Every structure is written in structure tokens, then in C-alpha cells.
Amino acid sequence: xxxxxxxxxxxxxxxxxxxxxxxxxxxxxxxxxxxxxxxxxxxxxxxxxxxxxxxxxxxxxxxxxxxxxxxxxxxxxxxxxxxxxxxxxxxxxxxxxxxxxxxxxxxxxxxxxxxxxxxxxxxxxxxxxxxxxxxxxxxxxxxxxxxxxxxxxxxxxxxxxxxxxxxxxxxxxxxxxxxxxxxxxxxxxxxxxxxxxxxxxxxxxxxxxxxxxxxxxxxxxxxxxxxxxxxxxxxxxxxxxxxxxxxxxxxxxxxxxxxxxxx
Amino acid sequence: xxxxxxxxxxxxxxxxxxxxxxxxxxxxxxxxxxxxxxxxxxxxxxxxxxxxxxxxxxxxxxxxxxxxxxxxxxxxxxxxxxxxxxxxxxxxxxxxxxxxxxxxxxxxxxxxxxxxxxxxxxxxxxxxxxxxxxxxxxxxxxxxxxxxxxxxxxxxxxxxxxxxxxxxxxxxxxxxxxxxxxxxxxxxxxxxxxxxxxxxxxxxxxxxxx
Numbered sequence: 192x193x194x195x196x197x198x199x200x201x202x203x204x205x206x207x208x209x210x211x212x213x214x215x216x217x218x219x220x221x222x223x224x225x226x227x228x229x230x231x232x233x234x235x236x237x238x239x240x241x242x243x244x245x246x247x248x249x250x251x252x253x254x255x256x257x258x259x260x261x262x263x264x265x266x267x268x269x270x271x272x273x274x275x276x277x278x279x280x281x282x283x284x285x286x287x288x289x290x291x292x293x294x295x296x297x298x299x300x301x302x303x304x305x306x307x308x309x310x311x312x313x314x315x316x317x318x319x320x321x322x323x324x325x326x327x328x329x330x331x332x333x334x335x336x337x338x339x340x341x342x343x344x345x346x347x348x349x350x351x352x353x354x355x356x357x358x359x360x361x362x363x364x365x366x367x368x369x370x371x372x373x374x375x376x377x378x379x380x381x382x383x384x385x386x387x388x389x390x391x392x393x394x395x396x397x398x399x400x401x402x403x404x405x406x407x408x409x410x411x412x413x414x415x416x417x418x419x420x421x422x423x424x425x426x427x428x429x430x431x432x433x434x435x436x437x438x439x440x441x442x443x444x445x446x447x448x449x450x451x452x453x454x
Numbered sequence: 455x456x457x458x459x460x461x462x463x464x465x466x467x468x469x470x471x472x473x474x475x476x477x478x479x480x481x482x483x484x485x486x487x488x489x490x491x492x493x494x495x496x497x498x499x500x501x502x503x504x505x506x507x508x509x510x511x512x513x514x515x516x517x518x519x520x521x522x523x524x525x526x527x528x529x530x531x532x533x534x535x536x537x538x539x540x541x542x543x544x545x546x547x548x549x550x551x552x553x554x555x556x557x558x559x560x561x562x563x564x565x566x567x568x569x570x571x572x573x574x575x576x577x578x579x580x581x582x583x584x585x586x587x588x589x590x591x592x593x594x595x596x597x598x599x600x601x602x603x604x605x606x607x608x609x610x611x612x613x614x615x616x617x618x619x620x621x622x623x624x625x626x627x628x629x630x631x632x633x634x635x636x637x638x639x640x641x642x643x644x645x646x647x648x649x650x651x652x653x654x655x656x657x658x659x660x661x662x663x664x
């Protein structure tokens with residue numbers, strides 16, 4: 192028994208010492224290997240596949256930044272729920288995927304300067320646009336949003352939805368599908384996400400954003416490991432892209448021109 | 455058409471995970487079974503503990519642990535698909551080991567005794583008398599596990615392995631629904647073929663009817 196215990200402790204010590212071994216700054220680590228692994232999920236218009244090729248606003252934006260910094264971009268599809276573990280375990284070097292800056296995320300990760308504005312919108316069946324106008328009309332209306340999302344906190348805090356029936360679902364995709372299939376009347380989702388998912392050319396052609404509502408303005412940032420010194424370098428590169436107009440051209444290409452942070 | 459090709463590519467990963475898991479888990483399961491039955495009490499206890507942990511925790515959690523823990527502790531990560539296969543092999547080997555144990559325990563002691571009386575060695579008794587009877591007994595429960603494995607391969611998407619469900623969800627993000635629902639057909643066809651193969655195996659083994 193003693194021998195086994197000794198062995199277990201020895202193994203634990205080796206583990207801990209190896210974990211402590213990692214030296215050098217994050218920038219040195221990324222520049223040292225010459226490539227930056229960029230964690231993404233596929234969604235239009237940010238990062239998506241077209242004829243098998245990865246493209247999108249964030250894809251081109253990240254590629255342009257990497258070019259300035261002299262590293263090769265390497266895009267890695269991730270699962271959004273485990274993005275913090277991916278970052279921490281160095282299976283990715285940053286999250287560059289239209290990520291909303293929140294206080295919690297700022298505490299857990301190192302986040303770049305905001306580069307894009309976003310908001311939450313109400314998506315309904317096209318024939319229902321304008322049907323609901325005030326808190327009384329939202330009484331018993333079935334409404335869904337992604338659990339833990341900005342949409343959810345809008346529904347939970349805005350007096351407009353005080354009497355609505357709210358259900359949390361696992362993703363924005365599910366939220367929109369619920370409205371499409373009629374199991375919910377409306378959903379509160381991210382505006383930028385909704386651009387690529389509803390309307391012309393999709394199965395959700397009969398869904399629309401109700402223009403009367405807009406909630407929870409927010410901003411997008413790029414997330415790096417907590418305490419990373421690479422964030423500052425990326426910020427400088429972004430400033431360069433703003434100054435020479437590249438970012439504006441890119442945003443306009445993906446119909447996001449109005450969303451850019453201008454100051 | 456290119457959408458179907460994308461789905462097929464994803465399903466290729468599911469089948470690869472399936473066959474690799476079977477190849478790895480069958481022998482490993484046998485080894486674990488012998489260890490849990492070992493006369494060395496320490497080894498038997500350790501392996502019974504492992505089987506308990508693996509069967510007692512969600513496979514989804516095991517996938518996450520196998521992929522992220524080495525990276526968090528040692529800063530070393532396996533490729534995603536390899537990590538998925540490793541997790542599946544460990545998980546299924548533990549289930550298989552219990553099925554093997556059940557099959558082996560079901561053979562009456564009298565057969566070993568009869569073998570001894572006839573002057574056969576222990577190895578001879580195992581390979582010439584016992585083994586095929588065990589195989590016959592475990593075909594049905596193994597078939598059950600194998601069919602579960604086909605569907606479980608889709609769990610690999612939790613560590614971002616671009617298997618069928620993961621790639622079909624990419625279309626969902628583009629607002630195109632049918633690829634996601636059509637994934638059912640892929641699994642149905644594969645389980646259908648597997649069921650036919652398993653039925654044939656069972657028929658052939660009827661020779662060893664007791």
C-alpha cells in the first residue's frame with residue numbers, strides 16, 4: 192500500500208513540475224512556432240465554408256492581421272461551449288469568431304480592443320412582424336433564446352418580456368429553428384448571426400427581423416489567453432488596418448460596414 | 455450534390471472511429487477481463503476500479519478529459535480524431551470486458567473437469583472446448599454494444615471532430631435544414647448492414663448450440 196501511495200505521489204509531482212515548466216511569454220510562444228491557431232465556429236458572415244473554402248469577414252480579417260504580425264493563420268473549428276478550455280490547454284491560441292465582450296470574459300481572458308458593434312434582435316415569422324408592440328401584447332407569447340446568451344439576459348431583464356413565456360435552448364440555431372417550426376413565436380438572437388441564417392436563399396426565408404426592436408448593444412473582441420502579451424500586438428495591427436482602410440473595405444464586402452467601431 | 459459529399463466525408467470519420475474502436479476495444483476488453491479475474495488481488499481491484507469509473511461516468515466527459523487533460527497538464531495534445539478513438543476504445547473495452555466475463559462465467563465447471571479427466575491441459579480446454587461456446591453466447595449482447603457504438607461515434611463532435619453531425623450542423627448555421635435531418639439515413643443504413651452481418655454470424659455459430 193505504501194509503495195502504491197509513494198508511486199501516486201511521485202506521478203503527481205512529475206505532472207505538476209511539468210506543468211510549471213512552461214516558460215516564456217505568450218507572444219514568444221506563438222511567434223516561436225510561427226503560426227497562430229485561430230478558434231472558430233462556422234457561421235455566416237464571419238467564418239464559413241464556400242465551395243469547401245473557408246471565407247468570411249473574420250477569416251479575412253484574421254489573415255490580414257497575421258500577415259502584419261508575420262505568423263501563419265491556422266483555423267481550427269471548435270465547439271463554442273468549450274472555447275475557454277481550448278484556449279487554456281493551448282489547442283488554440285485565440286478565439287476570433289464574433290465574440291461578444293462581457294465582464295466575465297474580460298476576467299477570464301485577455302481581450303482585444305472592440306472592433307465591431309452588434310445588438311440583439313427579435314426574429315419572428317414574416318407575417319408576424321409588427322404583431323407584438325408592448326409588454327401587454329407579449330403576454331403568454333412563447334419566446335426562446337440561447338441559454339446564457341445576451342438574448343437570454345435581454346428577455347430576463349427587459350420589462351417588455353415580463354409576461355412572455357421564456358424557454359432556454361442550446362444554441363441560436365435551435366432558437367431560430369423553434370420559431371420556424373412554430374414551437375416558439377419569437378426568439379431573441381444576435382443580429383450578426385441572423386444575417387447569414389434567415390431570409391432569401393435559406394430554409395428560413397419566411398422569417399424576418401422585427402425592425403421595431405433592438406436590444407443590448409454589444410461589441411466584438413478577439414480573445415487570447417489570460418495575461419497574454421500578444422493582445423497588444425494584435426491591437427496595434429488592427430489599428431494599422433483601420434488606418435489604411437482595409438478593415439472598412441472588408442466590412443463592406445460582407446455587408447457589415449455599418450457595424451464597425453468607428454472611433 | 456457537394457453537400458452530400460461533405461456529409462459523406464463526415465460519415466467517413468464516423469466509420470473510421472467505429473472500426474478503430476472495434477479493433478482496439480476487442481483485445482483490450484479481453485485483457486481487462488482477465489485482469490479483473492486475476493488471482494492477484496491488487497491487480498483485480500485496480501482493474502475493477504477502472505471498469506467502475508469508466509462505466510460510471512458519461513462518455514461525453516471522458517472524451518473531453520482524454521483530449522483536454524493531457525494538454526492542460528503536460529501541454530501535449532493528441533490530434534482530435536485520435537483522442538476520440540482512444541476515449542472510445544477505453545470506454546468500450548470496459549463494457550466488452552463485462553460481456554466477456556458473463557460469457558465465460560456461463561460455462562459450467564463440469565466441462566473443465568471433463569477436459570481434465572480426458573487428459574487435456576488447461577490451455578487446450580480453453581481453446582478447444584470453451585472459447586467457441588463463449589463466442590456463441592456473447593454474440594447477441596456484443597451486437598447490442600456494437601450498434602450502440604455506431605451511434606455513439608457522433609459524440610466525437612464534442613471535441614470538434616468534424617464527423618457527420620458536426621458537419622451537418624454547419625449547414626444548420628447557414629439556415630439549411632435537410633442535411634441535419636438526413637444524417638439519420640446514414641446511421642440507419644450502417645446499423646442495417648451491421649445487423650445483417652451480426653445475424654449471419656449468429657446463424658453460423660448455431661453449430662455450437664448447447
